[in-house]
Amino acid sequence: MIQPIMHDPLFLAQKSAPATPEDAPVARDLLDTLTAHADGCVGMAANMIGVLKRIIAVEAEDGGYLVLFNPVILKKSGLYEAEEGCLSLEGVRKTKRWQSIKVQYQTMDGKPRIKTFTGWTAQIIQHEIDHCDGILI
Template identity: 35%
Template sequence: MAVLKIAQMGSKILKNRAQEITNFDEVEINRLFEDMIETMEDSNGIGLAAPQVFFPLRVVIFFVPESRNNGKEVPLTKMINPIIRPKSESMDEDWESCLSVPGLAGIVPRWRNITYSYQDLDGSLRERDASGYHARVVQHECDHLDGILYPMRMVDLSTLSFVETISDEKEES
């Protein structure tokens, strides 16, 4: 296992649509998953997409801590070729940050309720419903597979702020 370099905003790989996986070579994909997990943990992230570590593949990992999801933890999930479908047009706005946009955060609108499907290491299709923060994390990570970073989804760019400034202001209030 290895900690991989994380691509930052402006990197060409983050601007392109990632390739679907058609050959489920477990050794190669498993190695990528393990390296991505180690990289995510080393960076204190909760999700990571393969393009963020310079692999142009439709592969995502994420977990949702119970403290961010109304007491319901979503364990580490490994997704291949994920697809998202909104369950309604209802949107929520909330702060997001990203390992590929270090030090910044902004308010991003996302669908409140989604259904997402993906393939596992065996190529079997899985499907799951998500809402709230869980839905936000899945949408954020899957955006990376289509060359989209969260600032591109922001409606009001005046909310784009340094994380440190936001933290300082929260402490003062």
């Protein structure tokens, strides 16, 4: 179900709790909401739809979407400056990102994964992990 976008900075500044396979309905709502905003959005975190769980959905290189539960960056390299926007905030802001990140996460059904992401996908994932940590650009 498409959910409204959260704009309350006090809510968005809270850290999200770990997600479990029982949170799969939240992930489906997150994907529905992301695809509904696909013309201006490439990634979302669950707190953006009002749920404080460590779930992110991001545009994948193949044109589909990736859903990551409890993502954690294990390794990073290639720091650069970027400008980003966010559906929860107005305008564009400067931030620092890593060109390559190694991420540990779980699938929606709880299977552990480790994958290295680079470029645009890595930037999106970093933005959404920041959301999970209560960090706004």
